[in-house]
Amino acid sequence: MQTHKAKRVEITIEAVMERRLAESLEKVGVTGFTILPVLGGSGRSGRWSREGQVSRASGMINVVCIIRPERLDSLLDAAFGVLDRHIGVVSVTDCEVLRAERF
Amino acid sequence: MQTHKAKRVEITIEAVMERRLAESLEKVGVTGFTILPVLGGSGRSGRWSREGQVSRASGMINVVCIIRPERLDSLLDAAFGVLDRHIGVVSVTDCEVLRAERF
Amino acid sequence: MQTHKAKRVEITIEAVMERRLAESLEKVGVTGFTILPVLGGSGRSGRWSREGQVSRASGMINVVCIIRPERLDSLLDAAFGVLDRHIGVVSVTDCEVLRAERF
Amino acid sequence: MDGILALAAENLISPIILFFALGFAAAFARSDLSVPEAVAKGLSLYLLLAIGFKGGASVAAHGVDATLIMSLLAGLVLSFVLPFVAFGLLRMITGLSVIDAAAVAAHYGSISIVTFVTASSVLTAAGLVFEGYMVAVAAVMEAPAILSALWLVARAGRPATGSHGGSGRGLDAELLREILLNGSIVLLIGAFAIGAITGQEGLARIEAFIVAPFQGVLCLFLLDMGLVAGRGLRDTRGLLRPGLLAFGILMPLTGATLGLVAGGLLGLSVGGIMLMMTVSASASYIAVPAAMRVALPEANPAIYLTLALGITFPFNLTIGIPIYLAVAKVIFGG
């Protein structure tokens, strides 16, 4: 089956920043992404878990964004502008996609 | 530690198609996969979110499937048969796995 | 934007083993990871789903761990020590990260 | 006319309508108020269980009315027929494609159980009784409309779901099974049967759960519906051309009229007629959208969801229900 080269960007970011990230991505023309929930984790600021939490303050989300390689840089710029002084992690992986016309 | 080459296929597909995708995968001999929940996302058809939703109509799931490289093609065929006229995204990444006998 | 080589390790493991895995990772100095929920899946032991479940017995979680390449081996050793006789899957992908000082 | 307005006004200031409005307004103001998906599903399970059980227990108490079978049949027929009416109207006043029009039509042939629940609350508040089996009528009306819609698409020369392509699907046994055994039908009919079997004795045992707190739970659920409807409408405003908007209001009125005729012919009570009008006027937003995603994936979900949930549901809730009650009273009320 015919596949095409693309980049898979996964951004783990604080839930409170979701709207700002989405808007920032849209501004640079990235309109395709999928948001996965996060249960908990661990980092320099210690362990955390969403169990029993009501406030959105301590939650994170995982934003998966598949794009054409040539658009990676503007995406990373946009993401970095939001991450900035916030906690969060960005990873970029090479991948192949079906239906390239969608990206 | 000894690792082995494999392919990591991630299929983001409408929740209503879950059973059909699973059956299609099983038909080509792919019986190992893991399903992650999806909170929301954005695409050509706009933004969506599962918040407060009751109907399964607008939900998606993320199916992760790790397989030996030689089985990739039949997996993609099977997935594509189901995706077909449906919305959804497929990405394939090279990866290494422990315990190769499991795949 | 400046990126750095890293490894993305994704461990799908039984939920009951979460604490043991976390402790094992911390013992080898891996303190950064993110835990994603898992809805269900399929493997040699058949299909399963979390729908309506109360017991943690049949659930899994997905632990994502991004590390510098040189620390991969000790991480895999630690993960394998916990996985051991348990069901579960480990995949390792090459990736690039922003803000390398965090890993 | 005055009476209708007074009734509408009274209905509008009931807590359930106001909580819906609160959710609607909060969504438009982009508040982050939200109900977790699991809680929304839990509330809807509660409502289905409660309304089904109470209907069954009421049938057990009042005996099987001679018109029960006829009413079920009428519901079946209405659900089969309404999509054709809706399809015709859509093709007349909107520019929707065959597939989109058929998908929308399926929703309006089917029913919205929360609209039914709200209407029955209004009846109870107004001191009117109704046939307990109306909940069963609502249940049998959930699915048939889907078949009509698929037939409309097939007739237009477009196989409902691709025997074309590799996957070899179609309106196969699998899809039919999914439609007929979808969760809300199963719970509604199951709870109805359990209510009918265990009767007043069963009701006595779980009354404190399904009767007393019912209205309050409905408030919370309607708050959520308001949030979801408001969010949907906010994000798809551009879509709603005047034609579609008009359809979203004309169609429930048309459905209600057919429901009125059916209820009158059946000789139902005023409450029963009003419920028959309400279910005919209401549009599905749970079961049918899911079925459409499987069977007609090319149909644009934003259209049918916005119409059913963003226009017709609020219309029925606020204006429709009081009108249906008033009309039923004027024509059939002693």
Added chain:
Amino acid sequence: MDGILALAAENLISPIILFFALGFAAAFARSDLSVPEAVAKGLSLYLLLAIGFKGGASVAAHGVDATLIMSLLAGLVLSFVLPFVAFGLLRMITGLSVIDAAAVAAHYGSISIVTFVTASSVLTAAGLVFEGYMVAVAAVMEAPAILSALWLVARAGRPATGSHGGSGRGLDAELLREILLNGSIVLLIGAFAIGAITGQEGLARIEAFIVAPFQGVLCLFLLDMGLVAGRGLRDTRGLLRPGLLAFGILMPLTGATLGLVAGGLLGLSVGGIMLMMTVSASASYIAVPAAMRVALPEANPAIYLTLALGITFPFNLTIGIPIYLAVAKVIFGG
């Protein structure tokens, strides 16, 4: 015998059993009816809080019975002993390996709190009282069986959980802590203690939450249990050889017999004896499976979950409980 059948028949048409059956049937018919995981957990928290609190408040009201300590001890002993009985039976009539047999045995030595709750509902409906501390007896019976099972495995020359291999685990302090402090034990005993401390005054404050709606919540929870049990059974039908099936029914009867003896020796009320039979007959499906996944990962979970949830739970719910009540009445009822 006639009395038993009549009682069983009456029990069978109670809403709680029927909702379980509805879930069971829906799962077998592959309906997509489902209860979200979070809601199921929330319902189970509610049941544990309510049943624990009511037990404690009842102890506060009736004073500490002289036999309280003896009953707790009896519960402990039963939970330690039952796994040996189960293990023997399993090795006799099934071909299970030592590890699988031990894992199953742990489940049958422990208890199912929903079975307990259902039995106490049946007692209440039958107008029978029982010792409030029976809920504490149930709580202390949750864990000991796990130790017996691990001992059975160790004796067979297989370290319970690998000091072999790299990770150096075992039935270490950590696992023991996890078992003894698992959520359902902590909430059950905690709520019991709070009920005992705050007594009737405390009960009065939260009665409207934990007493009146209890049966209704139980219906919803049993609907979910039916769905989960049905799904499990549907997916593992091949597994259930006649030997296992027989065990799933013989073992609760055996357990109930031992519970009958214990309850009789303790001099409990008829209700108390029936509950002692029920807990002894019931098999854990929450705490023990989780412990087994940690301590005996090689044991096949499909076997113990299917037996406990798919066979023994429905058996106790529908046939077992009425039998236990009838037997307790015949032998000890005035």
Added chain:
Amino acid sequence: MDGILALAAENLISPIILFFALGFAAAFARSDLSVPEAVAKGLSLYLLLAIGFKGGASVAAHGVDATLIMSLLAGLVLSFVLPFVAFGLLRMITGLSVIDAAAVAAHYGSISIVTFVTASSVLTAAGLVFEGYMVAVAAVMEAPAILSALWLVARAGRPATGSHGGSGRGLDAELLREILLNGSIVLLIGAFAIGAITGQEGLARIEAFIVAPFQGVLCLFLLDMGLVAGRGLRDTRGLLRPGLLAFGILMPLTGATLGLVAGGLLGLSVGGIMLMMTVSASASYIAVPAAMRVALPEANPAIYLTLALGITFPFNLTIGIPIYLAVAKVIFGG
């Protein structure tokens, strides 16, 4: 003094406090007892809806008190002023940086609605009435403190949220909208308005949902709060230097004193004064932490969450509330 102790002792053995303690202890013992996130959110929606509605319905019943507007204004002023007091105290007795101190200060100027709910339960149990609009006062006190805190940071020469850097944010309209329209404010005020509009008639329709089971739901919610607070405290024990600890207890007492003065000047009832003390003494742990993560991401969340949820919340629950009631009674009670 004796009276205070007796009242405190009585308060301490109420089910709600004991369930909080149970959760707290379970977290410290590392039990896996937990409430799903969705259920916790559902419970908090229920509490907000219920407390808001009841407040509104009470206003509808007793008429708009002349002091209503004054009380709202007083709440606004207190919420603006308290952060300065807190900030000064923090800079005096702890070594916190400007940013951390400002973030903590924002929490103490805002309010904890569960503390309010618990206090109103204590009042009801004590047979005292209070002004229904106090819930609206609590609502208006949620947000202003955030602005004060951001001003404190800006004054110290540090732009609250970077117009520096690429993203060009700041205390922009967007953040202000988020703060003012956060979910708990919207639901609280919305439900209050609905209660005020529909009055006793509306209350009658949903009373069985929002009044009778309220205390029980609160127990379950406080169990969860105990779990979350205990877990937080367990994981950040190292952080709590004596200075911070002292602040966590001194600040609520200071806030309560200001609340006492305000309530006295307003001429509120004893119950109203006690509530004014309680809200002033309480610290936000839902809305403000989320706002701080956006506006002051450099502030360490472990500090403000541990203080608000791990120290001040339990302090108010167990010791503070009885003290506030006793003091209000001694000074203003006839």
